[in-house]
Amino acid sequence: MTIPVPREFSFSECLTFLLRSPREILHRVEGGVVRKAIGVEREPILVEIQERNNALDVHHYPGGITESQRKFIGQYIAQWFDLETDLKSFYALARKDALLGGLVKQYHGYRIVGQPDLHESLTWAILGQQINLGFAYTLKQRFVEQYGHSLEHGGQRYFLFPEPSTIARLAPEQLLPLQFSRQKARYVVEVARAFHEGRLSTESIRQLPFEDAKTELRKIKGIGNWTANYALMKTFRFPQAFPAEDAGLHNAIRNLKGMRAKPTIEQVRTLFKKYKGWEAYATLYFWRSLG
DNA sequence: CGCCAGGTTAGAG
DNA sequence: CTCTAACATGGC
Secondary structure, three states: OEEEOOOOOOHHHHHHHHOOOOOOOOOEEEOOEEEEEEEEOOEEEEEEEEEEOOEEEEEEEOOOOOHHHHHHHHHHHHHHOOOOOOOHHHHHHHHOOOOOHHHHHHOOOOOOOOOOOHHHHHHHHHHHOOOOHHHHHHHHHHHHHHHOOEEEEOOEEEEOOOOHHHHHOOOHHHHHHHOOOHHHHHHHHHHHHHHHOOOOOHHHHHOOOHHHHHHHHHOOOOOOHHHHHHHHHHOOOOOOOOOOOOHHHHHHHHHHHOOOOOOOHHHHHHHHHHHOOOHHHHHHHHHHOOO
16 A cells, blocks of 8 residues: 655654664564554554655555555554644744754654554553663563564564553563563553553543643553653644653753753743644654754 | 663652 | 652663
8 A cells, every 4th residue: 555645754764763772672674664563453464664756655464454454554654654744834933943943954854753552652651761761672672572462474573562451461560570660560550451441542532632631641650741741742643742851852952052951841841832832843853863 | 889861659848 | 839759770
């Protein structure tokens, strides 16, 4: 199938992001092609994505799929690469901005490569809380290999993110051998249980306005402002979502402004007033500046 | 060894 | 409401 891409879109910039960790377990990038297993009605289907003639060219295995599976895959990929967002007005704003001007020129077309599944995005955010990114990827790799379904293609194994029902059954202690802290283990199981017991779903949060969605997410233990905003940005594409507490964002702002110390959260909020309505994309390009 | 890392919670003031 | 300690462990 072929998926058209918007004007301000750079597949190679998105690939750079997808390549950032050698320990990434949920997709592979080789020679301009991304391969990933997508769970369609709980069955893993392998998709191969590459850019061709200003569109995404998608192949899938097995080849024979139903129309609804096809539709699901198309929507998943469009959400994954955030193809629906029109960046024109963000770029108009950012081009005139001292901090973002160079970044949006240098990384033009870079989009928020997200996680269309809320369970995945919340769990990944919890894994990344308070630890360095490399170790977070190690934890994710162990977690997915241990509990995720998979399929094999071309001599490679492709994993799906674990199902909430699988994780909901665990006692948090069972995650300690993977080197989860007790707190992370508790949070991860708690989030899975919220999905499994129907207290939380991608669809129910998607229908809510931004502030209500944030409030709902924060009711769950382990989800604070940082994690809620991360998910609202990566899963639901709220353009105003951004984690003001984020250490990486603080470092980026310090570097770009030549500050001696990292900005306080209040300074970050003040700075971000000028990006109102585009906080998520401003954050993305600040993160990108970290290299 | 010390400090920091894509924080959150519970509890104190 | 704001502030702080505890949590826990790898990477540099």
